[in-house]
Amino acid sequence: MIELQDVSKIYPRRGEDPVVALENISLSIESGEIHGIVGESGAGKSTLIRCLTALERPTSGSILVDGKDLSTLPSSQLRDARRTIGMVFQGGNLLDQRTAAGNIAYPLRIAGQGKALTRTRVTEMLDLVGLGDRARAFPSELSGGQRQRVGIARAMADRPSVLLCDEPTSALDTETTDQILGLLKDVRDTYGVTVLIITHEMEVVRKICSEVTLLDHGRVSATGKVSDIMETIDSPLARRIVPEPEFDPALTPADSVVLDVSFTARQGEPTGSRVLALASQYGADISAGTFETMGDIQVARLALSIPTEDRHDLLSALEKVGVSAKERAL
Structure with missing residues (x-):
């Protein structure tokens, strides 16, 4: 010791x-x-x-x-x-x-x-x-x-x-x-x-x-x-250990913004499927992603491209299921 x-x-x-x-x-x-x-x-x-x-x-x-x-x-x-x-x-x-x-x-x-x-x-x-x-x-x-x-x-x-x-x-x-x-x-x-x-x-x-x-x-x-x-x-x-994924902002569609979404889950928890379902529901695309498994915990950081007019609805929906998300400054 x-x-x-x-x-x-x-x-x-x-x-x-x-x-x-x-x-x-x-x-x-x-x-x-x-x-x-x-x-x-x-x-x-x-x-x-x-x-x-x-x-x-x-x-x-x-x-x-x-x-x-x-x-x-x-x-x-x-x-x-x-x-x-x-x-x-x-x-x-x-x-x-x-x-x-x-x-x-x-x-x-x-x-x-x-x-x-x-x-x-x-x-x-x-x-x-x-x-x-x-x-x-x-x-x-x-x-x-x-x-x-x-x-x-x-x-x-x-x-x-x-x-x-x-x-x-x-x-x-x-x-x-x-x-x-x-x-x-x-x-x-x-x-x-x-x-x-x-x-x-x-x-x-x-x-x-x-x-x-x-x-x-x-x-x-x-x-x-x-x-x-x-x-x-x-x-x-936590951000040093698993940083946000990198991607080329030039690839972001016009009239869209990027949301940085982060969450953890353990085996059997449906957090990942919930996030992907919400992303699909509000028309968001995954621009980049990082997934890591450390011990019994899974860590995910996603960069989601979403039409500007829909971003607040998705942010609100993610907040309700306890998932961290914020708009990235491009």
Whole structure:
């Protein structure tokens, strides 16, 4: 379990106002969850990583991992505490002069593990990530996805309870991204680790995260289960996770407007069929649409083209069935 209690990190500057990188961050992540941390550049994500890995101590507040407060541990105990956190870097960040097996073995040797245990653990981790036949390959001989697999294997080699992933898929294509996200989920399911993913890619949140937190200028702007966040479908974070569909306004018929319609539904709920029936009743066409399934919830965002004179009737009808809709400014 990871728990942050009123964590702040302030960098003083001589002759200038201090930089507040994190301000009163409180967050609780249960064991075994896959939690996404999202935010724009400068939101505080990098500072949060440094504090979580005890590379920096917060100015105030507590950071507890499995009950141990990393912010107060003496240096003599920090090394062992850090071993509970495995780190996956963007692009793998492998040692170029070591083979795949050598990279995975490196943290075990640093930790003083014996040769027999190291060999066994390296073999296990290579099999875990599907690279049992690439043990002797150097990073230059591996694809981007394979390097990231080795990075995950290295992070898991010392049996951490937390896997901290910093932009793990940002340099990968769509197919490889799906494979890496699937691997992270398999690792969580197999070893029960808590996975914390720092990312700017909403696709990652949609596909793998059960919980998500939005950082904004060093503060928690929103946090919760992804399904709960999406229930409030017009919230800023919900719109980041599943944005409105894009389309060419030039294709909108003359004397028509576009309505942005958003709704969620669970299996067996007729919300989608109701919306489509109303759209047909009032002569609206679907210009674009986005449909996502996250856990047990389905999320839809539609752009409906409708004759201008009928828009108020459709907006009123959608409101009556509890569906969010508004006219888009073109």
